[in-house]
Amino acid sequence: MTVLASALDIRSDDYAAHRSALLGKLTALDGEHAKALNGGGEKYVQRHRKRGKLLARERIELLLDPDTPFLELSPLAAWGSDYAVGASLVTGIGVVEGVECLITANDPTVRGGASNPWSLKKALRANEIAFANRLPCISLVESGGADLPSQKEIFIPGGGIFRDITRLSAAGIPTVAVVFGNSTAGGAYIPGMSDHVIMVKEKAKVFLGGPPLVKMATGEESDDESLGGAEMHARTSGLADYFAHDEQDAIRQARRVVARLNHRKAYGDPALAEPPKYDPEELLGIVPEDLKVPFDPREVIARIVDGSDFDEFKPLYGSSLVTGWASLHGYPVGILANAQGVLFSEESQKAAQFIQLANQRDIPLLFLHNTTGYMVGKEYEQGGIIKHGSMMINAVSNSRVPHLSVLMGASYGAGHYGMCGRAYDPRFLFAWPSAKSAVMGPQQLAGVLSIVARQSSAAKGLPYDEEADAGLRAMVEQQIETESLPMFLSGRLYDDGVIDPRDTRTVLGICLSAIHTAPYEGARGGFGVFRM
Template sequence: MTVLRSALDVNGAEYAANRRIALDRLAALEAEHATAVGGGGPRYVERHRGRGKLLVRERIELLLDPDSPFLELSPLAGWGSEYPVGAGLVTGIGVIEGVECMITGNDPTVRGGATNPWTLRKALRADEIALANRLPLVNLVESGGADLPSQKEIFIPGGALFRDLTRLSAAGIPTVAVVFGNSTAGGAYVPGMSDHVVMVRGRSKVFLGGPPLVKMATGEESDDESLGGAEMHARTSGLADYFAVDEPDALRQARRVVARLCWRKAGPPVSPAPVRPPRYDEDELLGIVPEDLKAPFDPREVIARVVDGSDFDEFKPLYGPSLVTGWARVHGHPVGVLANAQGVLFSPESQKAAQFIQLANQRDIPLVFLHNTTGYMVGRQYEQGGIIKHGAMMINAVANSRVPHLSVLLGASYGAGHYGMCGRAFEPRFLFAWPSAKAAVMGPQQLAGVLSLVARQSAAARGKPYDEDADAAVRAAVEQQIEAESLPLFLSGRLYDDGVIDPRDTRTVLGLCLSAVHGAEVRGVRGGFGVFRM
């Protein structure tokens, strides 16, 4: 076996300092997660409970198989915006009757479950994951519809939610709606376009127009139950396929619907060989990444604590050494790993990556990208050596690869290096970040310095003196802005990742994602990479 040997000094001062900083960041992250879990706050939580209703996470817990994992996605959506953290929606992957499903649930304690712009983006991301990985979609519905003051940002793009439901169904991917309360106006089409619908007696309200609107439009007098109640839809309209007496019964019936799907994954089965845990403690991942991301660290120390048995067959270890590539398994699933070593990508690293990605596609093996890059190398020597065409070769390979990609931002992820390592724009199946990660066009100091140089050159060209004090103030402001906008909470709030994770959970998260991606066929591209400039 090719077991990685760790050189990490867990008793050293550097390790201890890195660990302390990591724990502080995790504490801050946990506080933000607690805000999302708290929903609309104690007042609205108690009001909801007073109506005899379950909270959204309680509904999910009853829906899932006992003691099974739930990979929550985008929990910080909306962070830093005018909207609540979490966006009033819970999304994630969980196991129902042995079937991995995408689950979405409105949080009615947050403005009645109303949809704001971040709710919409989060829901669409969940649909995208369900479609790409052939995951049955279960919607736990209780929403008052669009948050009307922000309708201009919701109405036009919001139609994609209905498009996605019909496309999932057309692709043979089951959709289930469990309606616990309001599902009105456009929201009525969620159960209307789902394959299977469960409604709750005396609770579900599904209609295009409620009694006040009907009165205004037609003069007709009506009430909630006769217009859109669960019993009416079960007995008269036929919209309800299953009629539940209460919320637990609705969730029980939803579990039976999933059980009767007889669902099978399309991807290859996991290896029957026993899954061996890494030889090194996952807790040690907290002390690897330094606070100063300009200081290099060996990504093999991360790989050794993530892959099965710490067993890693490195590909081209002596060529392009600032990019580590090789083969391993994670929870029994074969993977190819690309991990930045010294931050900068040179021409050899780019060529090595392109070849490695082609090999993974030939063998139908998913790829895991571990980011810590400042981008592609600049300078006269490297430009003359072809860094543009070689970087383009790597980006071409990533863009046209068809095996599933999983990305984890460990440290820096700057410039075109973010693209070459399969950033969000290149549609990895999943992308997560550590609390230590940063992503931007370049580092704050470099960006501020570039702007300063341009301003100096402009002043010189106009023959005017340069204001050094103003320059210092502008540089400080730019550095502060870019630093804030490159942090994982900011990026996660805008759904540029699928969540900020505890480094110690990396192996578990990757294992859950690899299991999910095997719901769909895992097959690489055999040609069609486009033209590689040689």
């Protein structure tokens, strides 16, 4: 039998401590998510409602099929910056008329929906996801354009938004723009370049230059409606394909547009899936708060895969990396999960072979991170850890099957790369609140700096200031600890969201379904040179 047996003792003190620590982190995470949900604050929310308008997430809710999930992406974008959490933009994956779509919605309660540098990064990431997975894009538009004080960070890279819309269309991926309010200046090109455009009567305003700019540039007197109103664009310019009487009508028409797209998934429905044998609630007590303490990733796998059924590959070789085959919501997956944190030569070679096998079989890969990196030391350097670690990274880099990554615990150093970190283009990457990611652990990094400084003083024949060293180490440890936390990293869009561990199976199921909208084929060769 290949059903995993669980050794997790949910009555133990350790389990209770781990669960309590993670629940505390989830409470803090909920508080940060609440900031994004609050938009620009009560004052601006009420002002928006008095104008008879729906909020961004209310528009999305009406757009989606009833009782279907919405996987919000990058909800903590801009966390820790000078901009509002969420970056005045909502993005995510949802089902509209039975079609999985990538949805973006400006939040006009945050500085009129103006785009800042983090909004731009978030929008570009959403376009990447849509393109890789062939998801139709629906843009719910109401934005004042660029946040002008930050234009130096927006103007040059911001052109990528319009490039992406045209490339999506050229690839046969439908694009739909629903304009509820302002879409002016550069923002006018969003409906201008979309395949289908819906505008709301007396609300939509789409023009390259508003009345004041036209007056200054040409001396011409004009008003919003004649210059860029929905009725003008529907009757005269032809920019609007559909004229909506109100927001609800616009959303109804958007749903009808999607219903007529004839957009089909590349793959049929997955096999029927049996739920895991173990309660996902127990995922809260598996990862220790102290990430130096190892945990068995099989306990996680048993609570996310179908029927807790897992065929382990090379279980007696390279035991600090667990590899094997399973299915998740009916989709086949190959899983690589760190066990004891450190990756040795055996684990690296095992991973490279496993990744090649997944490519031979066209099976997506799921990476579950808890690694401090590749092993260091004279014995391991002489044993070839560099070339073996490079072999694993080579395999990850050139693999062509879709990759999914979840950071559960530590994800440090080149181990982050070998386990398909953000730079290696996983289709989706999520983190648990327990995760940390950096070049190395805070104590190790501070210690390295201390050793270098100590050696420098000795080389110059100078006495070493132990008090200053202690202060430096404390400062560096605090800085690295802060910068390795998931909310900090998510704020910079180094992941697609920090998720509740109990939601892992659902989140991965939505992602796997999205992945199977686009055809893919594993590499049958084409890997770089493996240094043996």
